[in-house]
Amino acid sequence: MADTYVPVTFVADELLTSTKMNLLGANQAGFHSGEAMGDGIIVTRHLSNATKVMVLPSVTGSVTAPESADSTNDFKCPIPSDYVDGTAITVKYMRNASNATGVVNQRGSVFNLRNGVSSSVLADSVGLDFTASGAFVRDIATIYTTGTDEFDIGDVIFVRIARDTADTSSASVDYDAVWIEYTGSV
Amino acid sequence: MAREIKKIKQDPNDLTAMAEYYGNQFSEVYFVRDILADVIIAVECAPFQPGLSAPVERANGQRRNIFGYQELLLTTRFRTDTNDEGQRMVGYESASGNDTRLAKVEIGEVPITNGNVIAAGGSVRTLSPFERSQLQSTVRLKQAQMKARADYERYTDSAGRLVERFETFEIVRMK
Numbered sequence: 269m270a271d272t273y274v275p276v277t278f279v280a281d282e283l284l285t286s287t288k289m290n291l292l293g294a295n296q297a298g299f300h301s302g303e304a305m306g307d308g309i310i311v312t313r314h315l316s317n318a319t320k321v322m323v324l325p326s327v328t329g330s331v332t333a334p335e336s337a338d339s340t341n342d343f344k345c346p347i348p349s350d351y352v353d354g355t356a357i358t359v360k361y362m363r364n365a366s367n368a369t370g371v372v373n374q375r376g377s378v379f380n381l382r383n384g385v386s387s388s389v390l391a392d393s394v395g396l397d398f399t400a401s402g403a404f405v406r407d408i409a410t411i412y413t414t415g416t417d418e419f420d421i422g423d424v425i426f427v428r429i430a431r432d433t434a435d436t437s438s439a440s441v442d443y444d445a446v447w448i449e450y451t452g453s454v
Numbered sequence: 455m456a457r458e459i460k461k462i463k464q465d466p467n468d469l470t471a472m473a474e475y476y477g478n479q480f481s482e483v484y485f486v487r488d489i490l491a492d493v494i495i496a497v498e499c500a501p502f503q504p505g506l507s508a509p510v511e512r513a514n515g516q517r518r519n520i521f522g523y524q525e526l527l528l529t530t531r532f533r534t535d536t537n538d539e540g541q542r543m544v545g546y547e548s549a550s551g552n553d554t555r556l557a558k559v560e561i562g563e564v565p566i567t568n569g570n571v572i573a574a575g576g577s578v579r580t581l582s583p584f585e586r587s588q589l590q591s592t593v594r595l596k597q598a599q600m601k602a603r604a605d606y607e608r609y610t611d612s613a614g615r616l617v618e619r620f621e622t623f624e625i626v627r628m629k
Contacts, residue, residue: 277567278567279555279564280581282529282530282531283508283520285527285528287527
């Protein structure tokens with residue numbers, strides 16, 4: 269349906285009538301109701317934002333981290349279409365409660381698979397040291413949101429988690445979930 | 455952006471009754487007809503009676519009341535260009551989209567919305583008497599230089615009524 273907006277113009281010294289003023293009123297009411305707004309003029313900045321969560325789709329249930337840095341413990345997801353450009357994206361994971369002893373040292377890496385090609389390492393967070401008594405939710409990295417390496421809508425986040433060589437834990441650690449937190453339009 | 459010219463049906467009996475009504479109140483009654491849409495958009499009456507409507511100025515310094523009809527009259531403007539008889543032209547804006555408020559020779563001289571184009575946006579202001587006087591001189595000179603003749607004619611119609619046509623609007627004297 270076409271919008272209801274009516275262009276109203278004025279020339280110096282013209283005599284106004286209530287009929288013409290009604291056109292202004294109708295336009296104003298149309299802006300309030302949205303009926304007089306043109307198609308496609310709402311852009312992201314008009315919308316309010318909120319922190320959103322997207323669980324990386326390749327995680328199903330408990331995932332056991334491999335014992336070596338040659339991990340294939342990978343997770344991939346596209347940057348959501350409601351992502352607000354330039355805002356922070358944080359990759360997080362939650363490990364299962366573990367009775368492991370020693371230091372559990374994790375390496376988390378995030379890549380940008382632009383056009384399906386693994387291009388650059390955007391973050392390499394080493395030494396996410398936690399113990400059984402620590403918090404279970406950890407940040408892998410807040411990935412770049414500005415500059416030449418920034419993520420844009422449609423880019424694919426690639427996350428790899430592995431034990432670091434400094435890891436001395438006595439048992440493997442399970443991951444219950446890996447997700448990203450980002451600022452999206454409501 | 456011009457709006458679509460709408461065809462509107464009007465009741466001849468209502469128009470006759472309106473002419474009679476104003477004829478009882480005023481010595482002169484004029485119907486303003488939108489030629490493109492073929493509808494009466496307003497009634498002009500003289501001599502001017504205060505308190506009924508804002509006064510509009512017409513040729514020879516006459517002041518008239520103007521009353522819109524069926525929400526069709528948006529604005530009227532006493533233009534600064536003149537016809538061959540030396541009288542200032544009259545412009546109207548009808549709800550049909552028919553719009554003669556601005557003469558071609560006035561473009562670029564008269565403040566209108568959005569600069570020199572009649573379009574939405576921009577701003578307009580009321581001229582001071584001094585500015586209006588300057589504007590009339592400028593437009594008169596420009597009209598002479600461009601040899602721009604106003605589209606005006608005066609004739610008597612088949613019913614014996616005096617008709618003045620200003621571009622796409624007619625003022626028909628009903629009384």
